[in-house]
Amino acid sequence: MIFIAYFAIEHPLTHALTQNIAKALPYYLSGALILISLTFNRSRLALASVNICLAYAVIQQGLQAALTEQSNLYLYHATVILFGLHLALIGIYRERGSLTGWGIIRVFFIVSSYLLVWWIYRSGYADAVFRLALEYTHPLITDKYWITPLWLASFLFTGLILMIVAIWKRSSIEFALLVSWLTGHLVFYDFSEPLISTYLFTMLMLALFVAFVQITYDLAFVDTLTELPGRRALLEKMGTLGNRYSIAMLDVDHFKKFNDQYGHDVGDQVLKLVASKMQKVRGKGTSYRYGGEEFTVLFPGKSVNEVEPHLDELRANIEHYQMVIRDQNRSKDKKSGQNQRGQNASDKKIVQITISIGCSERTDQTPDPLEVMKVADEALYEAKGQGRNCVVCKVV
Numbered sequence: 001m002i003f004i005a006y007f008a009i010e011h012p013l014t015h016a017l018t019q020n021i022a023k024a025l026p027y028y029l030s031g032a033l034i035l036i037s038l039t040f041n042r043s044r045l046a047l048a049s050v051n052i053c054l055a056y057a058v059i060q061q062g063l064q065a066a067l068t069e070q071s072n073l074y075l076y077h078a079t080v081i082l083f084g085l086h087l088a089l090i091g092i093y094r095e096r097g098s099l100t101g102w103g104i105i106r107v108f109f110i111v112s113s114y115l116l117v118w119w120i121y122r123s124g125y126a127d128a129v130f131r132l133a134l135e136y137t138h139p140l141i142t143d144k145y146w147i148t149p150l151w152l153a154s155f156l157f158t159g160l161i162l163m164i165v166a167i168w169k170r171s172s173i174e175f176a177l178l179v180s181w182l183t184g185h186l187v188f189y190d191f192s193e194p195l196i197s198t199y200l201f202t203m204l205m206l207a208l209f210v211a212f213v214q215i216t217y218d219l220a221f222v223d224t225l226t227e228l229p230g231r232r233a234l235l236e237k238m239g240t241l242g243n244r245y246s247i248a249m250l251d252v253d254h255f256k257k258f259n260d261q262y263g264h265d266v267g268d269q270v271l272k273l274v275a276s277k278m279q280k281v282r283g284k285g286t287s288y289r290y291g292g293e294e295f296t297v298l299f300p301g302k303s304v305n306e307v308e309p310h311l312d313e314l315r316a317n318i319e320h321y322q323m324v325i326r327d328q329n330r331s332k333d334k335k336s337g338q339n340q341r342g343q344n345a346s347d348k349k350i351v352q353i354t355i356s357i358g359c360s361e362r363t364d365q366t367p368d369p370l371e372v373m374k375v376a377d378e379a380l381y382e383a384k385g386q387g388r389n390c391v392v393c394k395v396v
């Protein structure tokens, strides 16, 4: 295999062919990603792919020449700016599904900006345009004279936007955009290396593919409200448990009453709070949202005696947490809301939530995880019967 690979890559007969295939790879990957992104309504990934593909095309068609000429330096700087700027804008955009008017306008915007830059380059106006920015294009690094204040400003500005967006939104697409931005600038930084754009743009497209897979996984397995893995992930994990494990079922007490009194939005906040506490449960437990206001914790390799203290600690943490909620009657208008706050400090209300927990472990009588879960559910029912806000363990 190694011999065949070596022959294919290095032999003079096939060398040119493999190089041509390698050079075309980012185009193929980009086309494939645009297609699957549109199929799965991931418009931002499709936009990123269009941007990257166009930047790569400009590099391949126009920037395989010495950067000593002003027209080439114009094309180089314009591409760096467009590449970073479009990625930053895609980071800021909200996901709105593909093939909508919004998506078509954005694609048009990206394509036309590259076409304009290319037209200026080909029509002979490039030198004149470049001279307008002469003040900002003196070299910052001696042997890399294409690295200029304009380059640096574009790099820092777009990078800052993408970093803020990545920290704020914390999802795989923002992370992939950041990786793309960094990889792309590596190409623009080390421009003298042969084939660097081909290798790094291929890597960059693969990073977007990884993001696509992650997004698809999250859609199928992660609950959007609480960000805990959902029931599908739970059932999958239950299939991999060994011969020793415990399962706990949790339910928020009087949640219907809570919803009726404070509204569905506050109810959602409660579920998020419970989920965030559950994520910190000790004893190596993994938490899942089972559905509605019910949650599950799996403890692989643990007996109920081992996990009970951790579950009770979780129950107590939630009981003692004082959740502050805004008075629903307070004006939504910010200014008048602030005035009201000044007059009446009690526009916030502190509420406390409790949960009940039922827990069971695998035994010879209950060898199947679904049976263990059923017993844990019975234990939860008993906990409700005992007045709620407690942990009941049951082993059969």
Ligand SMILES: Nc1nc2c(ncn2[C@@H]2O[C@H](COP(=O)(O)OP(=O)(O)OP(=O)(O)O)[C@@H](O)[C@H]2O)c(=O)[nH]1
Residues within 6 Å of the ligand: 225, 251, 252, 253, 254, 255, 256, 257, 259, 263, 264, 265, 266, 267, 268, 271, 291, 292, 293, 384, 388
């Ligand atoms: N806000 C919000 N409410 C939900 C969600 N899913 C389920 N619920 C509500 O959860 C409530 C569940 O109520 P019940 O099953 O009657 O139980 P309960 O009021 O918690 O009472 P006990 O379990 O007996 O303590 C219902 O009012 C559902 O509408 C959700 O995602 N968000």
